[in-house]
Amino acid sequence: MSKIKLVAMDLDNTLLDSEKQISKHTEEVLKEAIRRGVYIVPATGRIFKAIPEFLRDIPGVRYAVCCNGATVYDQKEDKIIYTNHLPKETVFSLFDILEKYHCTRDIYQNGQGYMERCYFDHLAEYGVSDHVLKLVRDTRLPLDDLRKYIEEHPLGIEKINVFFDDMEERETARQELIEKNIASVSSSLENNIEINQIGCDKGDGLLHLAEQIGLSMDEVMACGDAGNDTMMIKAVGTGVVMENGQPDLKEIADFVTKTNNEDGVAYAIEKLVFEA
Incomplete structure (x- = not known):
């Protein structure tokens, strides 16, 4: 049984394909992970309302790490559970x-x-x-x-x-x-x-979210492709980088998955969560 209890994912060039969509297969994999008790958490540079509605509306997508970790939001309770803002x-x-x-x-x-x-x-x-x-x-x-x-x-x-x-x-x-x-x-x-x-990044936001819901970082997997994902990939127990990701990021990955146009996030969940 997989130790991974939370999967965080960047959106642009990671979860989302080049048309800023997800395939039916990826949607079904996300839903299956939720059915198995795994938290699915968008971790993005975007504000919450800029997360695509089709992702926000998947039943069980409760938390989001927004603005590169500056705000962690609980959609179910409609409340902010952590902030790290600029003066x-x-x-x-x-x-x-x-x-x-x-x-x-x-x-x-x-x-x-x-x-x-x-x-x-x-x-x-x-x-x-x-x-x-x-x-x-x-x-x-x-x-x-x-x-x-x-x-x-x-x-x-x-x-x-x-x-x-x-x-x-x-x-x-x-x-x-x-x-x-x-x-x-x-x-x-x-x-x-x-x-x-200073000190604000997706890894810091995920750390505070994990503490909030009683998980260790060893139980967290994160998927990303770009520079603003670096600290998140380093912070978690299982760091996944897209095949289309930056070369320096792939060097620190625990697992390099398929591209964002090939359901790479879904593939990583299947291999590291479902099949582990």
Whole structure:
């Protein structure tokens, strides 16, 4: 019998295929895992309402690790069980750095995204397109002055999101942000940077969730593909990385599964949970 009692999974390029969907087979595997008493937990850089409805509505999907671990949410009780948010002063210091670069800036705060209209109306200029463009437009409210808004509403800032059209500039900005050492810096897409409170990551969020429901991290499996999944893969007892995942992430995996377009999460659950 498998020791795994909770399976956490990133969404983009992990659970979701290239069309941002899951197959019928993957859906059935998730439901079967729940029937066997395994917690199925989305662990994402997204806010909760940006988790696809078809996943949120699967009976038994109760918990979610959102915004890279900044907020852990209990859907059944409609309550937040853990937060690790950015203070206003840190946000403004990070904005000061980002203003030197040609990039967007927005925040997730208390489950809602906010972006200045000058970026919201010109997302294509920053390399935002296709499914990501739709997601941004669906989850951000446009504002005229984000700094002013934060001054008036400073609490609950979960994450800063940044998009670049120039990858060399993105890398320069990423290095400067890391060297500043006032926040956690990661990414989920090749053209973005995601910034959280220092010490905030999916692994930390999962640790607090596991403690809440009485599990050890040895009983947790996590699936991911990108930089913002690194600490989660390291923290759990069984770290699974997609075949389409970043090479450095695959090096630390306990198991490399099939790609996100080949039901890779379902395959890992079948091999490591059902057949163990």
